[in-house]
Amino acid sequence: MSTTFWIILAGAIATYLTRVGGHLVISRFENIHPRVEAGLNAVPAAVLTTLVAPAVLGAGPAEWAALVVTALVSLRGGLMSMFLAGAAVLIIARQFVG
Amino acid sequence: MVTEAISESRTGGDFWDGVRLSMPVVVASAPFAILFGAIAVDNGFSVLEAFLMSALIFGGASQMVGIELFGQHVAPWLIVLSIFAVNFRHVLYSAGIGRRIAHWPLLQQALGYFILTDPQFAVAEARAVSGKPVGFVWYLGLGLPVYVFWVIESGLGAVFGKLIPDTHALGIDFLLPIYFLGLVLGFRKRPLWLPVVAASAAASIIAYKTVGSPWHVSIGAIAGVLLAVILPPHHSGIVERP
Numbered sequence: 137m138s139t140t141f142w143i144i145l146a147g148a149i150a151t152y153l154t155r156v157g158g159h160l161v162i163s164r165f166e167n168i169h170p171r172v173e174a175g176l177n178a179v180p181a182a183v184l185t186t187l188v189a190p191a192v193l194g195a196g197p198a199e200w201a202a203l204v205v206t207a208l209v210s211l212r213g214g215l216m217s218m219f220l221a222g223a224a225v226l227i228i229a230r231q232f233v234g
Numbered sequence: 235m236v237t238e239a240i241s242e243s244r245t246g247g248d249f250w251d252g253v254r255l256s257m258p259v260v261v262a263s264a265p266f267a268i269l270f271g272a273i274a275v276d277n278g279f280s281v282l283e284a285f286l287m288s289a290l291i292f293g294g295a296s297q298m299v300g301i302e303l304f305g306q307h308v309a310p311w312l313i314v315l316s317i318f319a320v321n322f323r324h325v326l327y328s329a330g331i332g333r334r335i336a337h338w339p340l341l342q343q344a345l346g347y348f349i350l351t352d353p354q355f356a357v358a359e360a361r362a363v364s365g366k367p368v369g370f371v372w373y374l375g376l377g378l379p380v381y382v383f384w385v386i387e388s389g390l391g392a393v394f395g396k397l398i399p400d401t402h403a404l405g406i407d408f409l410l411p412i413y414f415l416g417l418v419l420g421f422r423k424r425p426l427w428l429p430v431v432a433a434s435a436a437a438s439i440i441a442y443k444t445v446g447s448p449w450h451v452s453i454g455a456i457a458g459v460l461l462a463v464i465l466p467p468h469h470s471g472i473v474e475r476p
Contacts, residue, residue: 162329181430186454
C-alpha cells in the first residue's frame with residue numbers, strides 16, 4: 137500500500153474519532169470549562185488562518201486582488217459567491233500579470 | 235410545508251423529508267467536491283486516491299488541507315494531525331447530537347456519527363430544537379445524498395482535473411487559499427474571531443519565515459487557540475454557569 141493510502145486511512149480514523157468522540161467523552165462531563173469551550177470554538181478559524189497567511193505573503197498582485205475581492209464579497213454573500221468571485225478575479229488578473 | 239400533516243410518521247415519508255432538506259447542501263457542496271478532485275490530482279493524488287479520501291473522510295475543508303500539505307511534501311503524520319485539527323470542531327457537534335440519537339441501536343449510531351458533517355449537525359439540531367424527533371431514517375435521508383454526491387463528484391473532479399492542461403492560467407494552484415479565506419471569514423461572527431485570526435496569522439507567518447513549513451500550521455493554530463483560552467471567558471461570549 138502507498139503512503140498516500142495510509143495518510144487517507146489514518147486521516148479517516150482521526151476524523152471519525154472527532155465525530156464520535158464528543159459523544160463518548162464530552163457528554164460525560166456535566167459542564168465544559170468556559171476556557172476549554174472558548175479554545176475549541178477558536179480551533180477552525182485558527183487552523184485555517186495558518187493556511188492563508190503565509191500564502192498571502194508569498195503571492196503577487198493577481199493573488200492579492202483575488203483575496204481582496206473574496207473578503208469584500210464575504211461581507212454580503214455566502215461561501216459559494218465569495219469563492220467564485222475570488223476565483224474569477226484570479227483567472228482574469230493572471231492573464232495580465234501572469 | 236405548512237399544508238403537510240405533521241402527525242403523519244410513515245418511515246418512507248421521513249426518509250424523503252430528509253432528502254428534501256439535503257438538496258441545498260448537495261447543490262452547494264458540488265463545486266467543492268469537483269474542485270477537491272481536480273486539486274487532489276494536481277497535487278499528486280491518483281483518481282482512486284481522491285475518490286477514497288472523499289469516501290472515507292467525508293469532510294471538505296480537512297480534505298483540502300490534506301491535499302494542500304501533501305502537495306508541499308509535508309511529513310505524513312503531520313498531514314494526519316492537520317486533518318484531525320481541522321475536523322476537531324466535530325467533537326462539539328458529536329456531544330450535541332449525541333443527546334438526540336442516544337436511543338438508536340448502536341450500529342445506527344455508529345453510522346450516524348460517520349456522516350456527521352457541519353450541515354448535518356445544523357439541520358438535525360434545528361429539527362430537535364423545534365420539538366420533532368430525530369429518527370435514524372430521517373437522518374439518513376438528510377445525510378446519504380450529500381455523501382453519495384460528494385464521493386461521485388470528487389471522482390469526476392479528479393478525472394477532469396487530469397485533462398486540464400494549464401493549471402496556472404486557471405488559477406488552480408491558488409484556489410485553496412481563496413477557499414480557506416472564505417471559510418475563515420465565514421467564522422467571523424464567532425466571539426474572539428479577530429484576535430484569534432490575528433494571532434494565528436502573525437504566528438504562522440513568523441514560524442513560516444523562521445522554523446519553516448509545515449510547522450507554521452501547528453504553531454499558528456496553537457497561538458490562536460491559546461489566546462482564546464487565556465483571554466477571560468466573558469470576552470468569548472460564553473456564560474459561566476454557577
